[in-house]
Amino acid sequence: MFNFTVRRLLFTIPTLLFISFVIFFILDAAPSDPTGNLPLTIPPDVREKIRASLGLDKPMIMRYLLWCKQFFINEPLNLLDQWGLHLGDPDRLRVISFQTRSPVVDMIAERMPQTLWVVGMSYVVGVMIALPIGIISAVKQYSWFDQLGTFISMIGFSVPTFFTGVLMIVVFSTIVPRDSFFWFPSIYDTTLKVTDWASFGAQVRQMAMPVFVLALYNAAQISRFMRASMLDNLNQDYVRTARAKGLRERTVLLVHVLRNSLIPVITVIALGVPQVFGGAIITEQVFKVNGLGQLLIIAIQGGDIPTVQTLTFIFAVLIVLFNLIADILYGILDPRIRYD
Amino acid sequence: MTDTAIDIKPQRSQWADVWDQFKTHPGAVLGMIFFVTICLLVLFGPLLWHFSPHDMMIRDRNQGPSWVHPLGTDQLGHDAFAQILAGGRVSLLVGVTAMGISIFLGTFIGVLAGYFKRLDGLLMRLTDLFLALPLLPLLLVIIMLFRDTLRMAFGPETGIFILIVFVIGITSWMQTARIVRGDVLALKEQEFVLAARSIGTPPHRMILRHVLPNVMSPIMVSATLGIANAIITESALSFLGLGFPSDFPTWGKLLQIATERMTLNPAQVMWPGLAISLTVLSVNYMGDGLRDALDPRIRGR
């Protein structure tokens, strides 16, 4: 398994390079433009000069190689710099955003906390409620619990977050009076630092609504897969055998069935994790969380190729990584699947 | 002889059994009735209803439900019921078709990758690539490349329909592919697959006969979720300028426009939301029932 992992990791390098090139190619081909959002009062010839100053007059392949150099060489060296290890030319250019003229990696680092707090937490909460709901729904198929769970999860999945989010704000930020305990802020304060209980409370409050909205959405999907997979396995003979052996029902379910049912669910969960880092564009926008999703969407709208490229690439790395983790987990959960 | 008598029995085929089982699932039957009703409504409703979705009664804007407009009117004075009916046509068609493409692609790639070890690495890296692609720029590229060509070939509405369905389909198959592959990997090691091999069953029939039926249940879930996903994605696309022309209502778009006026005219946000949710719910129950009905182990119970 270890060798499998290392080999796959080595194999990811050319894969990721290829992916990075494809992404760059698409970004370059896309018709959005860094001057597209500027006021029309800026005349066309000035726009051309702005484009030139951003290096957009150079051929695509040169710009790609430049990005590679900045991302794969200059950024790691810069990281070493911060750890006190100075190598090479200190004046090297980092990956600079078109829009903010600041290093993209720093912006990503700045946004990581709120994304992890809100989107990450919602994912954890989503999974935590989805698994038991899925399991119970399957074991007690067609019970009232199952029916209710199905109903809520379907609503949760089919009603988009741009609606549920606004609904929550209308109810809990405008209808509920400001001094009430049930009032929640509609705008996330990214500068809030948790230093004491009061600020912790404030943090929990401002996270409550976005986390709820997203968790509902995540839980809906995962609980569906969990339920289906459990149902599949509950009808297998080995379950009967296990019961016949006189094992306790709890053992049968939690040891035998659950383990086997988790395989497709693991895929879904693992595939969802990179999306945490991708941020939740709509929810972030509704609650003004300004995490990675918002960074990405603004960059895309602004034709900010270095930012989009870097974010998307990091995203790609995570996807490849978590797919690998999913594969390894398959091997652990199902000894029949062998990697050698 | 008895032979003939018994011969008739297998003619009754599994599908009859499946239907018998399906019928015993109240949720599934209810879901199906509901789904068929919605389909009929959106198919024939616009022909019967006395308002067209393009009628603008501009002086009767933002009205609540009334006898003339049972679901009220929107910000331009469109009859909401006519809009929901017309929007449903597009949304359902987009939802079902895009889901179909996505499920087909996902299952196809998942099965190939899981079954043929040699293809696994390549196909899974392809999946990684698609998962990693930034959706929005990709969409913009696709629009730029194909919108005009399709518009000229099929007219503005059909052209855009093909584009949207294609776009949603090719950007949402990856999860299905990964899940199916995982299941196939496990399934491939089962002895009955080996048994079929000893018979000399060629790979394509092996897949159709032995592999696919046994990975139906995650596919079914993906399909249900896929419809909802496609309906919502379509609305997001129309706000990127990739969607249907502005005077072409769809459920997702109606919901999104109405969300802004949620406090002003709550009814307008409720109807499209309800339509989407109930459709997805009914499809889900149908899928549930179908999955049960297709599984002989449950059918026997």
Next chain:
Amino acid sequence: MKMKSILLGAAAALALAPAAWAGRGDSGHLNIIYWQAASIMNPYLSGGTKDIDASSMVLEPLAHYDENGNMVPTLAAEIPTVANGGVSKDLTSITWRLKPGLKWADGSPVTAKDVEFTANYCMDPAGGCQQLAKFADVTKVEAVDDLTVKITFGKPKPFPYGPFVGATTPVIQARQFADCMGTKAPTCTDANFKPVGTGPFKVKEFRANDTITLVANDNYRDPNKPAFATVTFKGGGDATSAARSVLETGEFDYAWNLQIAPEVLAQMEAKGKGTILSGFGPLVERLMVNLTDPNPKWGDERSTVKHPHPFLTDKAVRQALSMAIDRKLLVEVGYGKAGKVTCNVVPAPAIYNSPNNESCKTQDIAGANALLDAAGWKKGPDGVRQKNGVRLSILYQTSTNAVRQDFQELIKSWWKQIGVETELKNIDAAVFFGGDQSSPDTFQKFFADIEMYANNFDGTDPEAYMGSWKCSEIPSPENAWLGSNMPRYCNPEYDKLVAEMAGTADIKKRAELVIRMNDMLMQNYIMIPLVHRGNVAAAANTLTGVKLNVWDSDLWNVGDWARK
């Protein structure tokens, strides 16, 4: 001392404006929300309104426009004119004098060298300065002495107030930006995020595209201002939720650019927590008419002057299209208080507003039908007019935006009533306005018959704006589609008027010329103005001193704001 405070108290009670008398920082904390987040605090590297507004709290120009469009000195001691000798008689140079004793936020003195440096910084060809147009024709900027700076133009400039007037071209500190010239401009992240300025606030923390935290500038020239000690400038979300946070939840004090459904806005305002402010600049939502043929069959020559449009070259058709539109309804549906009916492309400032085109203010479907009938356009069996096999079928494009989509649908229905068939198309704004060479969907390429967008000019002088419709401004493959003459209008008479204006200094004469040009465009229906759009903002009722300014930054006088 005691006596003074009693007097002050009495005066305050009388004026009912105690805050105006308070000292620096007395009003505590101010929350501003911009639904587009600020990316950078340097207007020379970003022309986005959000960035210019954000930086206007920190950086200041020599002069501002006030809410009425009049220039008021900010860092300058007075506005130079020909009368006071500040502008040379031949109109080729302008000399600004700084107020004495000005200090940067770091305590160092503001000198004319800083102004000179700023000009050189922007005019560096490699820097990609986004305000370069403001420095058009500037040949030299030099510091005469510590407080005097002279700007020389290459040709007579009747309106020499381009550089350093308004929030788009503030003065930056030479010391801070010394190493940021040309290609190095983007590397100065610290300077771009935390510029040292002369404004009422200084940046404490800058989170790009998210939140800016500012504190009062200790060295601000007015010792009693600003009234707020700290400011949070939050970005992100959408206009509706920004409005909600001020008008409904009360979490924020000021929200910018609230282009949302008027009835929604009115409902929010009814909650009583805040007030909607609106003001009208020169922004006009208009339809551009394509005088050339966008038919794909022409390949690379589509939408170029080589192929005239099959029916939009007929003035009767253009006029009928305009007559069929009910502009009052458009205003009511799309903008409410934030819009006015207009029949001019230059509706403001008031002196430039032509009185000659009032007829368009009322819809006239019957008149339009009659006009088309007279011009020989007959209705076919499908209800669409045609002549010599040419059908009046229009592809109508615009950027994606809820109000624009509503407009499209309304206009389509009116045009249907006059026998014109319309196909609607909407394009992502970043693509539409992006000017990407490879995209067929840009507003410059104009591969459609009609397109709709809004445009205006910066500041109060429309000279450059009027030049947009010269023959030489027609976009075509030869000039890489760069050009602002979207209708592809070419009229030597019009060009002559533009040239005349460039040599006219007298404001009345200039206004006359603008009106003539405006009327020429309007009466030929080269473009069809729809709505004179205003700026809309919302301010909390507890806030005082807010004056919405459409000629300059929304936050131009944030130093004067206070809590009631």
Next chain:
Amino acid sequence: MSAQQPLVQVRNLKMYFPIYRGVLRRQVGEVKAVDDVSFDIFKGETLGLVGESGCGKSSAGRAILRLYDVTDGQIILEGTDIAAMHGKELRQLRPEMQMIFQDPQASLNPRMTVASIIAEPLDEHRKLDKRARMERVFELMDAVGLNRDFANRFPHEFSGGQRQRIGIARALALNPKFIVCDEPIAALDVSIQAQVVNLLEDLQERMGLTYLFISHDLSMVRHLATRVAVMYLGRIVELASRDQLYEDPRHPYTEALLSAVPEPDPSLESTRERIILQGDVPSPSNPPKGCNFCTRCPKVMDICTQETPPFKKLEDGRYAACHLL
């Protein structure tokens, strides 16, 4: 017995599973699941293949049916070497040889009816119309003693013995000449085992089948087999007719195996002397030098750790691989 014709001739069959190690997947060795095995299977006989679990007997069975790609050697089925065959050629020969699996549950697709499971080989290889197909299915069901009414039922509705009958019916569908029975009774209750074995014997008689009967159950093999081959660690150590082998085992490993079989006769059982083997079976990826059995052989000699004993003919129809012989 003498003029027997071999149906299957296995010559120097090798089935190595390569072992890859390290990041670069270099092949560092191989699991010698089947290592240089040769034997014949005569028409109409049952060759028993016995050995401890993991000795490679199942691999050998599957390799002979070409469910795996063989590493080296020949498998001659009625004069044709199928060891290197692929694709269509091999597929055409599939009807000749079939397999009965160990786990009757896992070897039946849970989503197919009994009829369609049994008919699958027919669908693959015979173009029959619906009616003829069903007739054949019923015929087979009759042959293995399944009620025709069960045709539309699904595997999970049956008991283990019935399921194995379905598996047998499927194997018989194409009238094969040769069937590999891979521990067909190991997963069944003892009472059912006898039924299935009797069925297999019965079918052999009626249809003239040839079996390769793989089992670790020596008494069942004794009951069923004509000749018996004993495998140890990928090699055949002894091959003899049933009576010879059980009455006079020559190889020390065979002796040890047989000593573990309980005698039905209590008087003999009491005198039975069990040979307890020391140690564990070595790993097939790293077999000992010389004789594979040298690490556990009670009669080990110096030469055993040096040279691999050849598989030599002791007398007519009797082979063994041991330096003692």
